[in-house]
């Protein structure tokens with residue numbers, strides 16, 4: 001992979017960026033994504049945010065090598081703190097866990113003024129992101145699920161507006177994704193078959209351990225999720 005040939009996962013993320021939007025890629029690492037969107041003319045301005053020195057260095061090198069230094073600003077910092085409100089239209093956070101992505105959004109709420117689109121690609125725990133979007137007035141407008149190098153990824157796109165609807169099956173939709181649930185694709189079924197197996201093993205192990213209250217609560221939680229997933233795969 002490089003800034004010209006992105007992974008299938010990053011291509012899916014890029015496909016959600018409306019042409020002409022100024023973007024921030026938070027946790028940019030190698031900065032392949034911002035370099036790619038500038039070179040392809042999808043955006044005219046991009047910020048690559050990175051917290052760690054190693055990736056920050058590779059991002060700077062990549063921007064230089066790609067010759068896009070006038071359009072890509074590489075900044076060091078935690079989450080959305082690298083941004084000034086109103087600087088970008090679209091924020092991308094990809095390749096992290098859903099909990100971390102939600103924390104970054106929560107701590108950076110003040111920087112979301114003027115942002116109209118969020119593109120979020122959690123490696124795990126998309127449920128935390130859907131919950132955050134629902135609680136914070138962002139409408140989930142599309143979802144993708146795809147397999148890339150034997151791993152399954154989800155891409156969530158949100159816009160300001162109505163919170164996630166419908167609410168009738170809110171727990172199931174938060175866990176599985178309302179659009180993905182409806183589509184019920186092969187990648188979706190594969191992901192949840194795998195999770196089901198993993199959770200069933202955990203429940204067996206919990207059964208063998210002492211029946212403390214926290215163990216019972218944990219077991220109930222898993223059994224509830226197992227039932228929701230089984231319903232979706234039926």
Ligand code: SAM
Pocket residue numbers: 010026027028029030049050051052055077078079080093094095096104
């Ligand atoms: N976004 C790229 C992608 O999807 O290929 C890189 C993903 S990489 C696994 C995650 C990157 O996020 C790492 O480079 C890490 O240093 C950075 N990161 C983690 N927490 C961060 C935070 N709070 N703020 C900014 N960057 C962060």
